[in-house]
Amino acid sequence: MPRTKGDHEARRQDVSAAVWQVMATRGFAGLTLRAVAAELGATTGLLTHYFPTKRALVAYALDLLEQRTLSRPRRSAGRGPATLRDALLDILPLTPEATDSNRVWVSSWDAALSDPALSTDYARKYAEGRERLRARVVAAQERGELAPGDPAQVAAAAQSFALGLVVQALFDPVTFTPQRQVELLDDYLAALAAGAG
Amino acid sequence: MPRTKGDHEARRQDVSAAVWQVMATRGFAGLTLRAVAAELGATTGLLTHYFPTKRALVAYALDLLEQRTLSRPRRSAGRGPATLRDALLDILPLTPEATDSNRVWVSSWDAALSDPALSTDYARKYAEGRERLRARVVAAQERGELAPGDPAQVAAAAQSFALGLVVQALFDPVTFTPQRQVELLDDYLAALAAGAG
Numbered sequence: 001m002p003r004t005k006g007d008h009e010a011r012r013q014d015v016s017a018a019v020w021q022v023m024a025t026r027g028f029a030g031l032t033l034r035a036v037a038a039e040l041g042a043t044t045g046l047l048t049h050y051f052p053t054k055r056a057l058v059a060y061a062l063d064l065l066e067q068r069t070l071s072r073p074r075r076s077a078g079r080g081p082a083t084l085r086d087a088l089l090d091i092l093p094l095t096p097e098a099t100d101s102n103r104v105w106v107s108s109w110d111a112a113l114s115d116p117a118l119s120t121d122y123a124r125k126y127a128e129g130r131e132r133l134r135a136r137v138v139a140a141q142e143r144g145e146l147a148p149g150d151p152a153q154v155a156a157a158a159q160s161f162a163l164g165l166v167v168q169a170l171f172d173p174v175t176f177t178p179q180r181q182v183e184l185l186d187d188y189l190a191a192l193a194a195g196a197g
Numbered sequence: 198m199p200r201t202k203g204d205h206e207a208r209r210q211d212v213s214a215a216v217w218q219v220m221a222t223r224g225f226a227g228l229t230l231r232a233v234a235a236e237l238g239a240t241t242g243l244l245t246h247y248f249p250t251k252r253a254l255v256a257y258a259l260d261l262l263e264q265r266t267l268s269r270p271r272r273s274a275g276r277g278p279a280t281l282r283d284a285l286l287d288i289l290p291l292t293p294e295a296t297d298s299n300r301v302w303v304s305s306w307d308a309a310l311s312d313p314a315l316s317t318d319y320a321r322k323y324a325e326g327r328e329r330l331r332a333r334v335v336a337a338q339e340r341g342e343l344a345p346g347d348p349a350q351v352a353a354a355a356q357s358f359a360l361g362l363v364v365q366a367l368f369d370p371v372t373f374t375p376q377r378q379v380e381l382l383d384d385y386l387a388a389l390a391a392g393a394g
Binding site: 025026027030103112113119149153157162163164170172175176180183 | 225300304307308309320323324354357359365369372373380381388389
């Protein structure tokens, strides 16, 4: 019986899910054709149809990471009064899904830092992230919710704070429970609101 | 002519330097016997005397990272009035050496997160780091340099801020020059001093 387009698409989604699962548990260091095949319950041979080389698998994994990041639910994707707090909460590993996603991001830094093209691409992504935060800082300053100060500097600091908190929470989820992460963020924002930006 | 103990030690130091160099440029993902051999100008065969397996090489690299971190120069290793600012400056990639070291640390997170024993070890190290910062926060509060507030919370936030700034600076050293990193840190500390801890 010939395979239908639906079969093909279903299999593609299975492959994506298996790649994601391997990355979330073993990181990029553990991302091999063999591990994905085992996760999928398939042969390594079948996987080579999708990924002829390790490099192709890594490129696919990075694309998958970007797609999942772009399509994840956000607190303030709409038009309303998007706040700095919502944008920073969206970064943190407060749910199992956000934890997996952050785990994969942090894991990808090793590969990204040693590949000049990828490193440039990551720098651009983080710059775009800071620009989005900056717009929210400006809006908050206009509403009088944040003290005056260079909004680009505030955005860069806030992004640093959130990224570092991600790393701490991944290594020590018992200490950095979702509740504690939110408390730390709220203290941080309170300090920004109070004064020296 | 028989090899002397001095030869052996010199060779060990060459091997360490080569492993470090490979990690600093290619990360753990690029750490292979072949890469270390090429860096050393030796054969892969010679390297297998030192590292019979890839696992042995990674374990050695992690030890080397810890040794270099413990032995690096610090702004306030002495007994004097150690400040929170000095401790945080010690973390940041403000020199080429500190940049290499941070690059290797960030790169090691991938391997560390996917190995439960290593992950526990990293969590412990970061907890010790926070404890050292906490002691400095307490001292600064006693001197009236920092606003009152739970010192453990302030230390956790400061460590998050510094770690995230490390990551940003590694990906985008043009934007996050040493000068800008210090400005961001000083703004952060000014906000802490000003009020809401």
